[in-house]
Amino acid sequence: MLAYRAGTPIRVSEFLADVSRVSGALGAGGHVLNVCSDRYHFTVGFAASLAAGKVSLLPATRTPEVIAQLRRFAPDAVCLTDEDACDIELPQVRYPPTPAGARADTSAAAIPRIDPARRAAWVFTSGSTGMPVPHEKTFGGLIECMRVEAERLDLIDGRSHAVIATVPPQHMYGFEASVLLPLASGNALCAEHPFYPADVCSALTAAPRPRILITTPVHLRALVAADLPLPATDLVVSATAPLSSELAREVEQRFGTRLLEIYGSTETGSIAVREPTRTAQWWLWPRVSLESRGEETWAEGGHIERRTRLYDVIELTGPDRFLLHGRVADLVNIAGKRSSLGYLDHQLNSIPGVLDGAFFHGAAAGAAAPEAAVARLGACVVAPQLDAATILAELRRRIDPVFLPRPLLLVESLPRNSTGKLPQEALRALAMAPSKPAPTA
């Protein structure tokens, strides 16, 4: 089986027929922004783009600003969508409906041969200057990385594992673990993208065993906090942020299985795995090596196309082992979406009428289960002519909603020190000052 939808299998021959149908619908351009929300549609779209010699575009977010930048980066790009109301400003290609009835002649389609050196995708990170930074992914590099991942997750045992994921296929972790991993290892992806705990449970129950759950600390926290029986699962995989050891233990108990965490980045893809209830140490992919230079750590080798800096504080503890000690101060990671304070400050200060402004790391919210709450950002802004709603509306055009400041404080001046620097502590103190609008409980 290549995939499941609501527990119904989709065979390789059907997939190949769909790939051939969709690749014929993509037109002449060389780039495809694939926004299909159905994971099977996304996977067909990705394979169809490959087969048609096109490159998939995976931006970190889809704000109007980022779409405008994508149009400049790849003027021939089209948007492949499976939704009726898609407002992305690119020429749109509607995912063609599956022909009704039994499929005749599905055995005729051959598996397209793809050159491993072919550029399969451009994946984007937000740069610090306001322009997204493209990272090239070759087909061979993506597949090599996933073969290692399949071995490390023990997914190559002759059985077909059903892969259920709560993360979108367009995010690097979801692209790898929920699309490429099953394709590269002979396992089966599930088309659904369950969100609420009750949805995750029914998607798991619908899938045959062995089944694995690809998810994040945010979703795991919601799952264990919901008053629901969690279906027996054969492996739970988490990434995007380290999991607390209490939550990891609870997940293992409630799902009756082990939990593995993956470490990686958009630039490098996955590069390490660990079992957090057994050890804090990460186990690096073979052929990938890390090098510390002062406070910086760089990764290279294996599937990594070029030497890449990692934006985490890393302590090497052996040739293929390391510990994570948090992120580099400027970096922001909220629920797997990454940005930097520098980038966000740049976007804030580019709003007409904003004289000065700065983001800061705020406190975690989440009264329902505070032990794993998501920390948000705040911002202090000097903009005498603007109100907070106008600034938020402008920011919403420019940055992903998870980075919108909460709170956004209009102030007379920023607490810069004598060297012009703006300590994060001073911003937080300003935000805590009694003049802020106090919520009345």
Next chain:
Amino acid sequence: MSDNVSPLRQPAGSAGIAALTRELAGLIVEALNLEVAPADIGPEQPLYGEGLGLDSIDILEIALVVSKQYGVQLRADSEENSRIFASLRQLAEYVNAHRTK
């Protein structure tokens, strides 16, 4: 935790919906540390995007609060889902119709 011996609550009338709307506003402000007073959230104001500005992490948090407080498990695959978060009042009506505690 699940309290399956208690009888289903009778759905409230319009006065009850108004009270539940206020109660939900308070729960949401508390759960998400929002910088607004619960009374300032209009019952018809959208919760997502341009309105209150909530995103999917917040929605998951609200789903958690609603399940703990009222025994309602939200689902994305129900027809009603896009309506539920259209406004505070829609959420209150959905909770009122499905609450088990």
